[in-house]
Amino acid sequence: MKKTDYVIATYLLETDGDIESAAEALATEQSTGTWTDVPGEEEARSRHGARVLAVTPKGERDRPSLPTRLAPEAPGTQRYVWGIVEVAFPHINFGPRLPNLLSAVAGNLFEMGAFTAAKLIDLEFPDEFLSHFPGPKFGIEGTRKVLGVYDRPLVGAIVKPCVGLGPRELAEIVYRAARGGLDFIKDDELLADPSYNRLHDRVDAVMDALGRAERETGEKTMYAFNVTDRVDRILELHDIVVRGGGNCVMLNYVTAGIDALRMLAEHTEVPIHAHRDFFPAFARSPWLGLGTTVFTTLSRIAGADQLHIGALAGKLYETDEEVLESVAACRARLGGLRQSMPVSSGGQHAGKVPITRRKMAHPDYLHLSGGGVFGHPDGPEAGARSIRQALAATAEGRKLEDAARDQAELRRAIDYFGEILY
Amino acid sequence: MKKTDYVIATYLLETDGDIESAAEALATEQSTGTWTDVPGEEEARSRHGARVLAVTPKGERDRPSLPTRLAPEAPGTQRYVWGIVEVAFPHINFGPRLPNLLSAVAGNLFEMGAFTAAKLIDLEFPDEFLSHFPGPKFGIEGTRKVLGVYDRPLVGAIVKPCVGLGPRELAEIVYRAARGGLDFIKDDELLADPSYNRLHDRVDAVMDALGRAERETGEKTMYAFNVTDRVDRILELHDIVVRGGGNCVMLNYVTAGIDALRMLAEHTEVPIHAHRDFFPAFARSPWLGLGTTVFTTLSRIAGADQLHIGALAGKLYETDEEVLESVAACRARLGGLRQSMPVSSGGQHAGKVPITRRKMAHPDYLHLSGGGVFGHPDGPEAGARSIRQALAATAEGRKLEDAARDQAELRRAIDYFGEILY
Numbered sequence: 001m002k003k004t005d006y007v008i009a010t011y012l013l014e015t016d017g018d019i020e021s022a023a024e025a026l027a028t029e030q031s032t033g034t035w036t037d038v039p040g041e042e043e044a045r046s047r048h049g050a051r052v053l054a055v056t057p058k059g060e061r062d063r064p065s066l067p068t069r070l071a072p073e074a075p076g077t078q079r080y081v082w083g084i085v086e087v088a089f090p091h092i093n094f095g096p097r098l099p100n101l102l103s104a105v106a107g108n109l110f111e112m113g114a115f116t117a118a119k120l121i122d123l124e125f126p127d128e129f130l131s132h133f134p135g136p137k138f139g140i141e142g143t144r145k146v147l148g149v150y151d152r153p154l155v156g157a158i159v160k161p162c163v164g165l166g167p168r169e170l171a172e173i174v175y176r177a178a179r180g181g182l183d184f185i186k187d188d189e190l191l192a193d194p195s196y197n198r199l200h201d202r203v204d205a206v207m208d209a210l211g212r213a214e215r216e217t218g219e220k221t222m223y224a225f226n227v228t229d230r231v232d233r234i235l236e237l238h239d240i241v242v243r244g245g246g247n248c249v250m251l252n253y254v255t256a257g258i259d260a261l262r263m264l265a266e267h268t269e270v271p272i273h274a275h276r277d278f279f280p281a282f283a284r285s286p287w288l289g290l291g292t293t294v295f296t297t298l299s300r301i302a303g304a305d306q307l308h309i310g311a312l313a314g315k316l317y318e319t320d321e322e323v324l325e326s327v328a329a330c331r332a333r334l335g336g337l338r339q340s341m342p343v344s345s346g347g348q349h350a351g352k353v354p355i356t357r358r359k360m361a362h363p364d365y366l367h368l369s370g371g372g373v374f375g376h377p378d379g380p381e382a383g384a385r386s387i388r389q390a391l392a393a394t395a396e397g398r399k400l401e402d403a404a405r406d407q408a409e410l411r412r413a414i415d416y417f418g419e420i421l422y
Numbered sequence: 423m424k425k426t427d428y429v430i431a432t433y434l435l436e437t438d439g440d441i442e443s444a445a446e447a448l449a450t451e452q453s454t455g456t457w458t459d460v461p462g463e464e465e466a467r468s469r470h471g472a473r474v475l476a477v478t479p480k481g482e483r484d485r486p487s488l489p490t491r492l493a494p495e496a497p498g499t500q501r502y503v504w505g506i507v508e509v510a511f512p513h514i515n516f517g518p519r520l521p522n523l524l525s526a527v528a529g530n531l532f533e534m535g536a537f538t539a540a541k542l543i544d545l546e547f548p549d550e551f552l553s554h555f556p557g558p559k560f561g562i563e564g565t566r567k568v569l570g571v572y573d574r575p576l577v578g579a580i581v582k583p584c585v586g587l588g589p590r591e592l593a594e595i596v597y598r599a600a601r602g603g604l605d606f607i608k609d610d611e612l613l614a615d616p617s618y619n620r621l622h623d624r625v626d627a628v629m630d631a632l633g634r635a636e637r638e639t640g641e642k643t644m645y646a647f648n649v650t651d652r653v654d655r656i657l658e659l660h661d662i663v664v665r666g667g668g669n670c671v672m673l674n675y676v677t678a679g680i681d682a683l684r685m686l687a688e689h690t691e692v693p694i695h696a697h698r699d700f701f702p703a704f705a706r707s708p709w710l711g712l713g714t715t716v717f718t719t720l721s722r723i724a725g726a727d728q729l730h731i732g733a734l735a736g737k738l739y740e741t742d743e744e745v746l747e748s749v750a751a752c753r754a755r756l757g758g759l760r761q762s763m764p765v766s767s768g769g770q771h772a773g774k775v776p777i778t779r780r781k782m783a784h785p786d787y788l789h790l791s792g793g794g795v796f797g798h799p800d801g802p803e804a805g806a807r808s809i810r811q812a813l814a815a816t817a818e819g820r821k822l823e824d825a826a827r828d829q830a831e832l833r834r835a836i837d838y839f840g841e842i843l844y
Binding site for chain 2: 030031032033034043044045047048049066067068069070092093094095097098099100102103104106107108110111112113114160161162163164165188189190192194195196228229230231232252255256257258259260262263277278279280281282284285286287288289290310314315316317318319320346370371375
């Protein structure tokens with residue numbers, strides 16, 4: 001077996017039978033199948049069959065981890081064994097195409113009644129396979145270059161209210177937030193190109209507001225315009241953004257389809273902010289779907305320049321350890337692909353800056369707030385300042401309580417949000 | 423509140439707080455957000471805010487149904503309440519765009535640490551919203567018209583081995599299966615346009631084989647060519663199929679993205695066979711993701727002419743009751759959209775024909791086998807015949823055991839697969 005001909009997938013698998021047979025069944029179902037008496041089948045199986053590389057039984061349960069019609073009516077009369085299974089898939093079967101790759105390594109297997117847990121927890125790719133994907137066109141370096149900021153984490157915010165403002169009202173609060181020192185502002189994932197706030201008008205209004213702010217502060221701000229739409233309209237919306245002078249686009253790439261991100265990445269002239277809403281629907285169960293780091297890796301292959309990875313010390317479901325695994329997957333070696341900039345977002349404010357900086361252990365991330373900026377009691381400009389102040393204090397090794405003594409915006413943020421985490 | 427301005431979503435929701443507040447939080451997070459002191463916000467909230475219509479508490483648990491960082495370290499010290507929640511979303515927020523609709527009704531909410539279960543179990547659309555989607559261009563009637571078969575269920579098979587055969591070898595077994603009386607044959611979802619079996623060559627070889635079979639039997643066979651690929655190549659592959667005389671295309675529309683199906687449906691000149699591999703990754707958990715009937719409805723809106731709905735008496739995880747709910751969703755009134763033809767597939771053979779026909783309670787479905795045709799001990803032609811024989815016997819009210827006495831292919835199938843279900 002020539003290793004470079006294969007993509008290696010690792011699964012958590014549980015079954016009502018024995019785990020070795022389940023692993024073989026998975027490998028067979030997801031490649032050639034088992035049918036006999038067909039001319040040429042033997043050759044097909046040797047070139048195209050997936051191969052079980054390793055099976056590690058881990059434990060037993062007395063009830064299935066997922067529902068199945070095959071469960072006996074009397075509970076406790078059946079044992080379910082689970083373990084870790086490694087399978088090698090010949091990539092000649094699907095080629096460098098994300099939808100076909102997913103159908104092979106993460107397709108029908110989730111539906112099998114005999115598998116009472118099935119989660120894809122790791123994928124390993126040969127460099128040659130990866131070389132067919134451009135990956136992030138900008139990545140961490142390209143994002144920093146647009147802003148001219150190299151020596152610290154980036155500070156950003158999501159416009160709130162999420163939806164309902166017209167282009168001018170939205171541009172006005174963007175202007176105030178940018179004046180407060182934000183590197184990055186983005187549309188909410190719920191706002192794209194609706195009838196009451198067309199993208200074309202928003203680009204004009206926002207880029208004009210950011211120009212005014214830059215003339216006053218001397219600092220650039222990147223704005224991620226949400227181009228999520230019907231899949232055959234995404235590139236057109238990208239072009240509207242670029243023609244209007246926009247410097248970043250955003251895609252809800254799970255609801256639009258991960259290959260829509262790959263398509264946009266091959267076309268884009270500005271960094272892509274990749275929003276992963278919906279993704280936990282197939283990642284949050286411990287027994288089903290995709291592991292988060294697998295998904296992070298696939299998102300990077302698809303070309304995410306800036307990539308949501310949950311929130312450190314935040315309000316989302318994942319623990320900090322899990323979030324940091326995704327951060328590592330944004331930066332780990334992956335063929336020749338650029339790194340994605342990890343975005344920590346979900347319940348962020350000035351008081352979360354120190355813990356985020358400490359746990360990240362490097363400055364290459366975007367600290368993204370929503371209410372932490374736009375919900376600041378003195379408005380978005382003060383909200384933005386409070387986060388920059390927290391970041392500067394952290395860089396100098398000062399406690400936020402100390403820094404807050406002579407920095408009103410930070411003090412108000414700490415009082416209002418009521419929490420500092422180190 | 424004008425009902426036609428809203429899409430109504432029903433969720434199963436579980437929380438570590440109280441269920442009414444969780445419902446309000448969901449509605450707010452997925453529309454305007456809660457931020458104050460922004461000019462125009464009050465108007466925004468009245469036009470764009472989602473509204474909680476009903477909350478029905480259902481029960482309590484002493485541990486969360488899904489993992490969350492917010493769970494206390496000592497188990498049993500926290501109660502989790504769950505219930506059914508109805509929320510109305512103003513569709514002005516997203517418009518007739520599936521990715522944006524999904525981001526609104528099924529986006530970030532799955533990631534919230536405070537929601538320890540979140541499953542979208544129903545969606546209700548006003549007709550005006552649906553009118554922006556063409557839906558299935560062919561549906562049940564259009565599929566029947568291509569074949570000229572109106573009075574019975576359709577009989578089909580998936581080519582096995584799934585992958586590895588070249589175009590000629592594949593066309594040869596397709597020819598044999600078509601001679602046996604199949605209405606429908608399809609590529610496996612694992613086969614699309616790989617280097618060793620290019621779609622262009624396969625269309626030529628298969629359509630030639632089907633032409634030969636038709637001249638011998640006088641019956642047409644529809645062949646679903648898998649056009650799953652990079653999202654910006656799907657329409658090109660469709661065109662290759664149509665130019666080569668093909669009469670059906672297939673899309674793995676979950677791995678390609680559901681809006682890729684909508685795009686294909688607006689373009690297609692032949693019926694679309696919609697394969698749902700990967701979908702159980704976000705549907706099989708009782709606590710997370712989308713309910714199956716919601717997904718079936720969305721697939722029909724996206725334009726699925728023939729739609730996989732699991733398997734009656736099959737090897738997949740869903741019970742027959744759940745499968746029949748999806749069948750009903752394929753046929754229920756849905757604005758002015760055509761019905762999708764339900765496809766029962768997964769562990770089918772001649773012995774499953776009677777139970778499938780009885781439980782369907784109508785003839786408008788496609789009974790799709792894999793091994794049940796291509797794994798027949800006397801080959802695919804005999805396999806196909808065995809299913810047509812089983813269907814004819816069932817239509818006449820005969821037991822398969824009786825019919826098998828003078829029909830060798832059916833007898834061999836019953837002996838080999840070892841099971842008849844009524």
